[in-house]
Amino acid sequence: MVKCPDCGSENVYIDKKGYGLGKAAVGMVVAGPVGLLGGFLGSKKLKAQCLDCKWKWKI
Ligand SMILES: [Zn+2]
Numbered sequence: 220m221v222k223c224p225d226c227g228s229e230n231v232y233i234d235k236k237g238y239g240l241g242k243a244a245v246g247m248v249v250a251g252p253v254g255l256l257g258g259f260l261g262s263k264k265l266k267a268q269c270l271d272c273k274w275k276w277k278i
Contacts, residue, residue: 223269224276233278234266 221231268275 225274
């Protein structure tokens with residue numbers, strides 16, 4: 220179970236979709252094909268947000 224690093228709550232939302240593609244698209248704009256590759260390499264990370272204190276972080 221994921222806990223909020225800020226308040227310790229287990230009431231955490233995890234975004235399992237979209238992060239890799241979105242990051243790759245941004246990388247493509249900023250750094251071209253190399254940025255696109257970097258975006259895909261980073262696609263295993265997930266976004267998490269605490270529903271109690273709204274803290275956001277990557278897991
Ligand atoms: Zn929290």
